[in-house]
Amino acid sequence: MNGSLAKGNGDTRSRILDAAEALFVEQGFDGTSMRGITGRAGANLAAINYHFGSKEQLIQEVFRRRLTELNRIRLARLHELEVEAGEAPIKPSRIVDAFFGTALRMAADVEGGGHTFMRLLGRTYTDPQGFVRKFLAEEYAECVERFLAALYRALPDVDRNEILWRFHFMMGAMSYAIAGTDALQLVTGKFDDEDPSRLVSRLMSFLLGGLRAPLADFGSSP
Amino acid sequence: MNGSLAKGNGDTRSRILDAAEALFVEQGFDGTSMRGITGRAGANLAAINYHFGSKEQLIQEVFRRRLTELNRIRLARLHELEVEAGEAPIKPSRIVDAFFGTALRMAADVEGGGHTFMRLLGRTYTDPQGFVRKFLAEEYAECVERFLAALYRALPDVDRNEILWRFHFMMGAMSYAIAGTDALQLVTGKFDDEDPSRLVSRLMSFLLGGLRAPLADFGSSP
DNA sequence: AATTAATTAAAACGTTTGTTTGAATCATAC
DNA sequence: GTATGATTCAAACAAACGTTTTAATTAATT
Structure with a gap:
C-alpha cells in the first residue's frame, strides 16, 4: 500500500x-x-x-506543468479548424471537441499521469483556496476567450450570454465526469468497467445536446 | 470584515x-x-x-441538517408526480425538475442559508476526504435510487447505463452552476448580475437537452 | 432555598504543520 | 587533486492544530 x-x-x-x-x-x-x-x-x-x-509555489508548478501543454493542444486544434474552414463557419461540435475532447483524451492517458491531473483539475475549479483559483483563471484566460469567440461565430443567432452559461455547464459536466466518478459509484452501486473512449463518446453527445437545447422557459413551478 | x-x-x-x-x-x-x-x-x-x-461529527451534522430536508422535498415532489400520473408515464422534464429544480430553488434561498449550503454540497461531491463522500453517499442513496427508477420508467427505450451516466453529467453541471460561478467570472470577466430564477431556467433547458441528446457516436477524431 | 444537571470558560495537552539552518555530500570544471 | 557550485541531509524552529481537563457559571428540578 x-x-x-x-x-x-x-x-x-x-x-x-x-x-x-x-x-x-x-x-x-x-x-x-x-x-x-x-x-x-x-x-x-x-x-x-x-x-x-514553498508549498504554494509547488501547487502552482503542478498545474503549470500540464496545463500549458493542454491549452497549447486545444488552441492548435482550434487553429486547424479555423484554417480548414476558411471563411465558412465551423461546426459547433468540432469546437466543443477541440476543447472538451482534448481534455478527455488527456484524461484517458492513465500511465502518463494525465488521468490523475485531470481529476485534480476538475475538482480544483471549485476549490476554496483563492490563490489556486486565481492562478487557474490566469492560465485559462486566453484559451477560454478564444474558444468563446469561436462559439460566438459558430452560433451567431444565439445570445452570447447564453453561450457563456452553457460553456460553464459543459465545464461542470466534464469535470464531474472525470473527477467524481467514484462519487456516483458510491451512490449507485457500480458502473460497468468502462473504457475511457466510451466516456468521451457519452459525454460529447450529452454536451452537444445541452449546447443545442432550445431555450425553453422553465418557471419555478412547471 | x-x-x-x-x-x-x-x-x-x-x-x-x-x-x-x-x-x-x-x-x-x-x-x-x-x-x-x-x-x-x-x-x-x-x-x-x-x-x-469532534470536528468530523460537526461536518456530518452540517450536511445532515439541510440534506434531510432537501431530499424529503425531492421525494415528496416525485410522489406527487407519480400519484398524478397514475398508470401513465411521467414526463422526464418533470422528474428532472423534481430533483434538480428543487435543489436549485434551495440554492436560490440566500437569506436562509440554502445558497451557502448548496455551494458547499456541490464542491463536496468531489472532495477527497473519504468519510465525507461516504456519508453523502449514504444520505443520498435512497433518493437517487428512487429518481433513477423513475427515469428508467419514463424512458423505457433508453439504455439504463446511459441514463445513469447522464444523471451523473447533470449532477456535475448543476453543481458547477452553483458552486463554481466565481470560477467562470474570473475567467470571462463578469456575468450580468443574474437573478437565480433565470439560472433555474437556463440550467433546466441545458440539462434536458443533454438528457434527450441522441446517442451519436463521437470517435476520438471526429 | 438547596441540589442537580447542563453549559460555558480558560488553560494546557501532545501532535503536526511549513519553513529554515548549517553541515555533509555530490557533480563538474580547472 | 583541488576548488566551486549544486544538491541532499538531519535537526531544529515557532506556530497552529484538534482535543481534553478542570473550574466557573447558568438553568432546571425538587
Whole structure:
C-alpha cells in the first residue's frame, strides 16, 4: 500500500511533482503534508522548499506543468479548424471537441499521469483556496476567450450570454465526469468497467445536446 | 470584515453550524479551524467538542441538517408526480425538475442559508476526504435510487447505463452552476448580475437537452 | 432555598504543520 | 587533486492544530 517511488525514477524535482499531483488528488491541498509528498517521492523534507520555494509555489508548478501543454493542444486544434474552414463557419461540435475532447483524451492517458491531473483539475475549479483559483483563471484566460469567440461565430443567432452559461455547464459536466466518478459509484452501486473512449463518446453527445437545447422557459413551478 | 455573529443569534449549537457552513465554503474543511468556527460563532473553543463530539461529527451534522430536508422535498415532489400520473408515464422534464429544480430553488434561498449550503454540497461531491463522500453517499442513496427508477420508467427505450451516466453529467453541471460561478467570472470577466430564477431556467433547458441528446457516436477524431 | 444537571470558560495537552539552518555530500570544471 | 557550485541531509524552529481537563457559571428540578 506504500506508493513511494524508487529513487531512480527521474530527478528529484519531477518525482516531487508526480508525488504531489497524486497526493493532492487523494487528500486535497491542505490534507497533503510536505512530509507526505517528500516521503512518497523518496526525497528529503527540505527538497520542496529548495526546488520550489514553498508549498504554494509547488501547487502552482503542478498545474503549470500540464496545463500549458493542454491549452497549447486545444488552441492548435482550434487553429486547424479555423484554417480548414476558411471563411465558412465551423461546426459547433468540432469546437466543443477541440476543447472538451482534448481534455478527455488527456484524461484517458492513465500511465502518463494525465488521468490523475485531470481529476485534480476538475475538482480544483471549485476549490476554496483563492490563490489556486486565481492562478487557474490566469492560465485559462486566453484559451477560454478564444474558444468563446469561436462559439460566438459558430452560433451567431444565439445570445452570447447564453453561450457563456452553457460553456460553464459543459465545464461542470466534464469535470464531474472525470473527477467524481467514484462519487456516483458510491451512490449507485457500480458502473460497468468502462473504457475511457466510451466516456468521451457519452459525454460529447450529452454536451452537444445541452449546447443545442432550445431555450425553453422553465418557471419555478412547471 | 469580521463576520462574527452577535451572541444572541440563536443558540450556540445553531450558531456553530451556521458559522461552520459558511467557513467550509470559503476555506474548505481542512482549511477551517475549530478556533475559526467558534470565533465566528461567538462561542468558546471547547463548544464544538461538547456539542458535536469532534470536528468530523460537526461536518456530518452540517450536511445532515439541510440534506434531510432537501431530499424529503425531492421525494415528496416525485410522489406527487407519480400519484398524478397514475398508470401513465411521467414526463422526464418533470422528474428532472423534481430533483434538480428543487435543489436549485434551495440554492436560490440566500437569506436562509440554502445558497451557502448548496455551494458547499456541490464542491463536496468531489472532495477527497473519504468519510465525507461516504456519508453523502449514504444520505443520498435512497433518493437517487428512487429518481433513477423513475427515469428508467419514463424512458423505457433508453439504455439504463446511459441514463445513469447522464444523471451523473447533470449532477456535475448543476453543481458547477452553483458552486463554481466565481470560477467562470474570473475567467470571462463578469456575468450580468443574474437573478437565480433565470439560472433555474437556463440550467433546466441545458440539462434536458443533454438528457434527450441522441446517442451519436463521437470517435476520438471526429 | 438547596441540589442537580447542563453549559460555558480558560488553560494546557501532545501532535503536526511549513519553513529554515548549517553541515555533509555530490557533480563538474580547472 | 583541488576548488566551486549544486544538491541532499538531519535537526531544529515557532506556530497552529484538534482535543481534553478542570473550574466557573447558568438553568432546571425538587
